[in-house]
């Protein structure tokens with residue numbers, strides 16, 4: 001098995017990710033046989049952007065080792081810089097870019113923040129802006145302007161923060177920071193995104209009274225991401241607790257500076273591990289953390305249900321396909337972020353699948369239920385939208401152009417289909433720069449390790 005030879009991405013990883021007019025869709029490589037590859041991955045988006053926020057709110061500098069360098073993290077870095085934080089790249093440059101030194105400064109505001117396509121920026125930064133001493137205007141790419149923000153806007157207002165918006169509860173809006181937030185008790189409905197909970201908890205130690213936050217609503221998606229927030233706070237000396245399911249308490253107090261290693265992004269491991277199953281080969285991901293709050297860890301239990309075997313050797317995880325792909329009935333309530341690659345896998349299975357618990361992914365980068373159904377069906381598939389998921393009946397698929405909807409995980413889902421179906425090309429593959437700018441190179445290198453049949 002060969003290690004992948006990483007080389008830098010060919011395109012500007014931080015720019016507008018729209019495919020330039022006239023650019024041709026990216027031909028997704030078909031697998032010539034079982035893949036046998038080791039794929040090393042850059043840092044976790046969710047960990048990097050949490051640590052950047054906490055480092056900006058901390059009382060002393062922090063060092064982020066092996067952070068993610070992508071459009072989402074760059075939008076976060078620029079947002080925090082413009083609010084008064086100093087963030088510099090150190091001389092220590094790893095496989096995927098430099099470490100980051102974050103030196104907190106007085107939060108000044110009087111700025112604008114471009115959230116790009118990043119849910120973590122549009123949700124996590126407004127509470128920080130409320131702690132700044134001036135107005136901060138938030139906006140995003142056109143395609144991200146419709147993502148739900150109402151819960152965050154009304155939460156901050158309930159905490160006494162003045163926000164100007166156009167009344168629709170979405171971007172753009174302006175947070176009029178006064179340098180302090182009272183905090184206290186708050187009940188919100190976070191059914192449409194766990195990021196509302198994380199956003200408020202991340203800043204809450206800097207509120208005068210901390211925060212006791214309760215979720216009241218039908219469902220709460222992506223619970224591991226809330227656990228990640230609590231763990232990140234706790235590692236920085238903040239007292240956090242969850243007195244009962246759906247309620248969290250953050251005590252007021254200092255947030256410590258920290259030197260922290262960012263784990264590889266396990267959700268971005270999904271398409272590569274799925275490729276092992278589709279091709280009946282083996283893919284190994286090195287530096288897999290022994291313990292983690294990343295939801296990608298659930299892949300180790302989920303992928304065997306599709307018929308794969310998983311083995312762990314120290315910090316290396318290997319997924320091996322058998323040549324058969326089984327259909328599944330899967331509840332992905334905790335791991336909606338993993339839905340696109342798993343739906344693509346299900347479309348290539350030998351029997352039908354139902355994937356549920358993911359109604360809220362209609363509010364991700366695009367309506368992912370509609371987008372997955374549309375794209376698979378236009379290649380000849382039979383995917384039906386359910387209220388909270390998808391029913392997938394595998395059918396023989398044919399080639400065509402797969403639309404990405406400015407959604408990195410839609411683009412990578414199309415690449416998975418392209419492993420098995422000749423003639424699939426991906427519109428706007430560059431949108432993968434949101435969290436994995438190296439995707440095309442890593443994918444092509446992995447495919448070059450296919451053993452010809």
Ligand SMILES: O=C(O)C1=C[C@@H](OP(=O)(O)O)[C@@H](O)[C@H](O)C1
Pocket residue numbers: 045046047119120192193194195198221222225336337360
């Ligand atoms: O807090 C985070 O880092 C995230 C939380 C989840 O959001 P939702 O709860 O909106 O699914 C996840 O899907 C997203 O990719 C990242």
Ligand SMILES: C=C(OP(=O)(O)O)C(=O)O
Pocket residue numbers: 117118119120337364365409435
């Ligand atoms: C939903 C996602 O991203 P965001 O952080 O923008 O919500 C995702 O990465 O799948």
